[in-house]
Amino acid sequence: MKQERFVAMHVREWDNLQSWLSALERQPRRTLRQEQSLDFPSAYRRLCHHLALARGRGYSHEVTDRLQRLVQQGHLVLYRPPAPRWHVTATFLVAGFPRLVRSQWRCILAAAVLFYVPALVTLALMLLRPELAHTVFTSAQLADFEKMYDPSNPHIGRSSGTDLQMFGFYVMNNVGIAFRTFASGLLFGVGAVYVLGANGVLIGGVAGHLTAIGYGGPFWRFVVAHSAFELSALVIAGGAGLRLGMTLLAPGRQRRGPALVAAGWIGAQLALGAFAMLLVAAFIEAYWSSIAALSDAVKFGSGALLWMLVLGWLWRGGRARSHGA
Amino acid sequence: MIDTIREIETPEGISLRLRAAGALPRAQAWTLDMLVRLLVLFIAAIPLSLFGVGGNGLVLLLTFALMWAYPVFCEVWWHGQTPGKRALGLRVVNADGTPVTWLPSVVRNLLRVVDILPGVYGVGLVSTLVDPYARRLGDIVAGTLVIHASELPAGEQMPAMDAIALPVVLAVDEQAALVEFAERAGQLTLQRQEELANLLTPLTGLRDTAAIRRLVAQANWLLGRA
Numbered sequence: 249m250k251q252e253r254f255v256a257m258h259v260r261e262w263d264n265l266q267s268w269l270s271a272l273e274r275q276p277r278r279t280l281r282q283e284q285s286l287d288f289p290s291a292y293r294r295l296c297h298h299l300a301l302a303r304g305r306g307y308s309h310e311v312t313d314r315l316q317r318l319v320q321q322g323h324l325v326l327y328r329p330p331a332p333r334w335h336v337t338a339t340f341l342v343a344g345f346p347r348l349v350r351s352q353w354r355c356i357l358a359a360a361v362l363f364y365v366p367a368l369v370t371l372a373l374m375l376l377r378p379e380l381a382h383t384v385f386t387s388a389q390l391a392d393f394e395k396m397y398d399p400s401n402p403h404i405g406r407s408s409g410t411d412l413q414m415f416g417f418y419v420m421n422n423v424g425i426a427f428r429t430f431a432s433g434l435l436f437g438v439g440a441v442y443v444l445g446a447n448g449v450l451i452g453g454v455a456g457h458l459t460a461i462g463y464g465g466p467f468w469r470f471v472v473a474h475s476a477f478e479l480s481a482l483v484i485a486g487g488a489g490l491r492l493g494m495t496l497l498a499p500g501r502q503r504r505g506p507a508l509v510a511a512g513w514i515g516a517q518l519a520l521g522a523f524a525m526l527l528v529a530a531f532i533e534a535y536w537s538s539i540a541a542l543s544d545a546v547k548f549g550s551g552a553l554l555w556m557l558v559l560g561w562l563w564r565g566g567r568a569r570s571h572g573a
Numbered sequence: 574m575i576d577t578i579r580e581i582e583t584p585e586g587i588s589l590r591l592r593a594a595g596a597l598p599r600a601q602a603w604t605l606d607m608l609v610r611l612l613v614l615f616i617a618a619i620p621l622s623l624f625g626v627g628g629n630g631l632v633l634l635l636t637f638a639l640m641w642a643y644p645v646f647c648e649v650w651w652h653g654q655t656p657g658k659r660a661l662g663l664r665v666v667n668a669d670g671t672p673v674t675w676l677p678s679v680v681r682n683l684l685r686v687v688d689i690l691p692g693v694y695g696v697g698l699v700s701t702l703v704d705p706y707a708r709r710l711g712d713i714v715a716g717t718l719v720i721h722a723s724e725l726p727a728g729e730q731m732p733a734m735d736a737i738a739l740p741v742v743l744a745v746d747e748q749a750a751l752v753e754f755a756e757r758a759g760q761l762t763l764q765r766q767e768e769l770a771n772l773l774t775p776l777t778g779l780r781d782t783a784a785i786r787r788l789v790a791q792a793n794w795l796l797g798r799a
Contacts, residue, residue, distance in 0.1 A: 250797020296585035306749035308756055308796060310730055317724055319587055320670075324652060327671035416630030420637045427641065431686035434710060439687075492714070505713065512680040512714035519683060 251307045258298055262318060265291055269321045292322040343566025345521035349484060350562070352514065355494065356487030362444040363483055367452035374456025381457040384449065390457065397458050397466045404470045404540045411534045418530035422478060423523055426485035430519045433489020436497055440489030447482065469544065470537050472551030476558040477529035481522040488518035525558075579706055579718065581670045589670045592721040593706040596698055598661045599719055603694075605657035610639045644682045648673050654722070662723030668716045677715040684711030731755045736794035737787065740776070748795050755792030758785065 268288070272279040279285065299315040349356060373380055381390060397404060425443065432439020458467040492511050499507035532554070577593040617635055621628040647655040653665035653673045665673040665681070673681075688697030688709045697709035706718055731752070743751065758766050763782075770777070770784035777787040 250795075252797035293585055296583070296587045299587055304745075306745045306752070308731060308752045310756070316590065319583075320589055323583060323589060323670060324666075324672055327669075328652070329649070329672060329674040332675065410625075410627045410630070412627035413630035413633070416633030416637075420633045423637065423641070427683050428686050431683050434684060434687045434714065508714045509716040512684075512716075513676055516676045516679040516683065516715075520679060 249305070251302075251305075251311060254298075254302070254305075254307070255311060261291070262295070262298075262314070265295060265322070266318060269318070269325065272325060288322075289326060292319075292326050295319055295322060340517070341521070341524055345517070345524075346562045346565030347567075348514065348517055348521070349487075352487060352491060352518065355491040356484055359440070359444055359486035359490055360483045362441055362490075363448045363479070363486065366445050366448035367455075370449050370452030371456040371459075374453060375460055378457065378460040381453065381460070384453045385457070393454055393458060394461070394463065397463045397470065399463065399466050401466070401540065403538050404466045411538065414538070415530055415534035418533050419527065422482075422530060423526045426481055426522045426526055427519060429482065430485045430489045430492070430515055430522075433486075433492040433515075434496065435493065437490050437493025440486050440493060443489075444482070444486040451479075465544075466540070469540075469547045472548055473554050474529045474533040474537050476551070476554040477525045477532065480558050480562070481525035481529065484518055484525075485522040488515040488522075491515060491518075577705070577707060581668075583670070591666065591670055591718060593708075594663050594719045594721050595707045596701040598663060598721075599701070599707075600694070602655070602657035602661040602663055605660055606644070606655050607657075609656050610643060614639060641682070644685075645675075645678045648678045648682075649675055658719075662721055663719055664722035665717055665719055668718060673717055677717050680715035681711040681717050684714055687711070731792060731796070732759070732789060733798065734786070734790045734793050736798050737790040738794050739791050751788060752792050752795055755789045758789065 264284070265288075268279065268282075268284050295315065295318055299312065299319055302312050302315055370384070385393075395401070425447070429440050429443040432443060455467060455471075458464055492508070492515050495507050495511035496504065502510075536550070577595070579591045579593060580588045581591060582588050614632070614635060618632050621631045621635070624631065644655055648665050651659065654663070658664065665678070667673055667677055685697075688694055688700065688711050690696045694709075697711075700709045700713070701707040704713065708718060712718060732755070754769060761769075766785050767781045770788055771780055773788060774780060774784065777784045777791075779787050
């Protein structure tokens with residue numbers, strides 16, 4: 249068939265499709281309700297057929313370029329991502345995320361060791377030799393910590409600011425740290441190891457120093473509740489980073505490219521879960537942990553409850569549905 | 574490395590041609606996005622400052638959202654385009670040419686942390702220069718690609734002329750070459766057109782301008798014009 253005849257036969261169909269596609273770009277909802285949108289998948293496949301014919305018959309660029317452009321536009325519409333659904337998010341948080349954490353337990357255990365060992369060692373060293381605090385922190389930092397956890401402070405854990413301000417600060421700061429821990433794992437895992445270790449030394453150092461000078465009470469009362477979410481999330485984000493770095497070093501029986509894509513997919517889900525945990529942690533830290541007037545029993549009781557909740561969720565969450573869904 | 578076009582075969586058996594975008598337009602898009610974000614933050618900070626100290630918390634939350642969530646939400650909701658990318662005619666797509674989805678977008682934007690590392694996008698720049706499709710590390714791990722979404726300018730149309738039948742039957746690729754010559758002749762100098770047309774003297778039996786006219790007429794016949 250000659251080109252002119254081919255164009256004359258199909259040009260109306262192409263024009264229709266083109267105008268529908270440009271209407272879709274302007275008013276997506278309204279256009280999708282039109283009757284024509286029901287016909288779109290088959291119209292698109294006919295268009296692909298026309299392009300293949302035009303290519304095979306060596307038609308001029310005038311025709312093939314136009315069809316190619318239309319096909320490319322149509323491809324984006326036909327294969328667009330599905331609309332997000334809330335129940336997918338909920339299922340992920342309740343069941344999918346703990347399952348993912350358990351399936352990546354090696355990396356996460358390694359991250360936990362890299363974080364808790366430096367923390368506990370620093371804590372023990374600070375208790376045994378309190379003067380070491382001055383080698384880890386500057387005196388301005390020490391003064392700041394001491395002011396925050398002074399037993400006479402009505403709002404423990406902060407030197408100034410309201411609950412809302414601190415919530416914003418905790419989200420910005422802690423989630424940023426978790427995301428960076430994950431991402432810097434791509435540098436052969438070195439970044440994640442560094443961030444985990446440095447935070448371990450920092451947190452262990454503060455805890456040890458404050459306990460050594462007798463401010464341990466307010467400090468532990470402050471951190472016991474939100475640390476369940478905060479430290480677990482940091483360790484999980486670190487584990488995701490380690491996984492990324494390990495995949496780069498030892499991709500196993502895969503090429504590095506596909507192996508990295510798979511690790512990135514898992515890592516992003518872990519990072520998103522850690523993000524959700526850190527939002528909860530920031531909320532607890534800003535609105536609950538800072539209340540100084542509660543008794544020790546309430547403080548430590550709620551802390552223990554939250555720790556059991558987090559660990560139980562990560563340990564058992566989604567287990568019943570592991571074969572279904 | 575010079576040819577940045579990535580051909581992807583779709584389930585329909587058609588190949589999509591994706592034109593990978595290099596470092597320069599992407600840097601421009603990023604700069605624009607940065608300006609947009611700073612502007613939003615600046616404008617929002619004015620009413621938020623009325624809330625006093627608590628307003629600071631809201632400003633911090635907004636900063637967080639602009640820093641981490643803005644690129645992800647823009648890319649997923651606006652078919653792979655942040656405002657900066659839209660202005661530059663760029664688009665983020667998955668490796669199979671479909672619009673970018675949530676997880677790949679999260680990965681590529683979180684891994685900016687690595688790409689941005691020494692100074693301003695040092696790692697990312699090296700990666701875009703080395704990779705055949707100009708992907709930065711975040712794109713490689715996410716399995717995404719930044720492409721030029723704007724359309725290429727349409728080529729010249731073939732000048733219409735009274736059709737003259739070809740004296741012999743040409744193979745399909747020979748026909749295509751003849752049609753392309755007729756389409757592109759307008760972009761060439763007259764001397765170059767004559768030089769090319771004279772190669773086909775055995776077919777046309779003519780030389781120079783007459784040969785050009787004859788070839789265009791025959792191309793018109795190939796397309797089936799009267």
